[in-house]
Amino acid sequence: MTVSSTPELEADRQYLIALIEDEAVFHGDFTLSSGKQATYYVDMRKLTLDHRAAPAIGRIMLDLIRGVDDIVAVGGLTLGADPIANAIMHESSRTHRPLDAFVVRKEPKDHGRGRQVEGADVAGKRVVVVEDTSTTGQSALKAVEALRREGAEPVAVAVIVDRKTGAQAAVEAEGLVWLAAVDLDDLGLDAQ
Template structure:
């Protein structure tokens, strides 16, 4: 395990894992909640997320841009954008709104044009895979080519299977065992 990944796991475990009774976006009940925004927006941890996620997606050929459904993917995409640029990689970032704007240009995908470009859909934590799939659908309507879906933490609750069944490669930087949690 590299140093950035080990430090990231330590931060997530100490600062972003909460124990109790929680209802997830999917409606499922859980005895813990992983709130990555507690760390993804932290000046100490965002660079680590950028490093770890750039390591994860760098082997994917011809990636032009990264991003995902707002709000969970936004800080992840920004972290990757900056860390990748520091390495000389030219990933742009984009944001996918939950619905198209009802004013201005009426866009659902914001940022540089994604038409004809290979993109990686990012997510902070993945439970069912619904958010990355919603982002992928919006991106494909804009002409993007989905190269993969990459998440920081996979909750091992079916997201991988759902995303792979939809035809997309799935990558996760951290699993529950890394955080000392059982699926």
């Protein structure tokens, strides 16, 4: 369980947890992007693209990464990371340390400049990879790999919901800091 740094942010976090429980947790038989089977699915895209949740997500995630020094941008593997990075970018514009956003394509473009990382120039810069939910950490690590090829220095992975199924260990094994805003205990769910 993570607690936000101020009562206002903790209220945002509790509001987001209630939205997740009410609107983003689905029970049944699901195959996750990792290939693992699960009896529930946390569909965070339903909320990262929702006008009620997106501002709170921006504030919560910005608070979560506040202790990571000298970062200039946030982003991750498209599509899950895109609305999170944008929410953080918009929220950070109100602070003394605004952050840019980037998008990591699954594969480099086969036309134009042939880029895999779009948006903020990340070469030589410290960045944080964001993700909506994580099971094994492989999506985040794919983004980390692409960022490193671009000359960026990924220093952390920050997720909204940690499924507590190995992603943290995989990310930390790559020398990155693991940060999660909400975990299964907060949602009353068991790790699978």
